[in-house]
C-alpha cells in the first residue's frame with residue numbers, strides 16, 4: 001500500500017498533525033510517503049487528483065466556523081478515491097469541531113468503499129455523532145469493542161436506528177476475535193468495520209505499552225501522584 005498525505009494548513013497545525021499521523025503509521029509498516037499534497041495555496045487546488053485501491057490517504061483540514069473551510073469544497077470534490085483507504089482528519093482550536101468531520105467524511109462516500117477494505121471507526125462515542133455513512137454498514141462484517149456501548153453511542157447506533165441493519169448483524173466483540181472464537185475476515189473481498197467507543201481495558205493496555213516503551217527508551221520522569 002502507498003501512503004499519501006494531503007492537507008490545507010494556513011498556520012501549520014494541520015500539516016503537523018497529518019505528518020505525525022502518517023509517520024506513526026509508517027513506523028509500523030515500513031512504507032514511505034508516496035505523495036504529499038499541500039493544497040493551502042490556491043494554485044495547488046487547480047487540478048483534481050486520483051487515487052486507487054492501493055493507496056492510503058491521510059487528508060486533513062482545519063475547522064473554520066464549525067465546518068470544512070468552504071473555499072475548499074470545490075477542490076475536495078474533485079479528489080477521486082477509487083477505493084483508496086482514506087483517513088479524514090479535522091483539526092480545531094478547542095472551541096468545537098461541530099459538523100466539520102461529518103462534512104469531510106461525506107466526501108469519503110460509499111462509492112469510495114470497495115471490497116477488501118477494513119474501516120476502524122473511532123470518532124463517534126455519543127448519541128448524535130456520525131462519521132460513517134449508514135449504508136456502508138449494509139454490506140460489511142461489523143465488529144465492536146462493546147456491543148452494549150456501540151449500540152447506545154457508537155457509530156453502529158446510526159444504521160440500527162435508520163433500520164439499515166439489525167443488532168444481530170453485529171458479528172462479534174473484539175474479545176471474541178482475539179480469543180479466536182469467531183473469524184473476522186472470511187474472504188479477501190469482505191468489507192469489515194471495527195466500531196470502537198473506548199473501554200477501560202483499552203486505556204489500561206495502551207498505558208501499559210506506553211509505560212514499558214518509555215522505560216525501554218529511558219525517557220519520561222517518575223512522578224509521585226500522591227506526593
Ligand SMILES: Cc1cc2nc3c(=O)[nH]c(=O)nc-3n(C[C@H](O)[C@H](O)[C@H](O)COP(=O)(O)O)c2cc1C
Pocket residue numbers: 008009010011012013014015062063064065066067091092093094095096097
Ligand atoms: C477563520 C477561522 C475560523 C475558525 N473556526 C473555528 C471553530 O469553529 N472551532 C474551533 O474549534 N476552531 C476554529 N478555528 C481555529 C482553527 O481550527 C485551529 O486554529 C486550527 O488548528 C488551525 O489549523 P492550521 O494551523 O492548520 O491552519 C478557526 C480558525 C480560523 C482562522
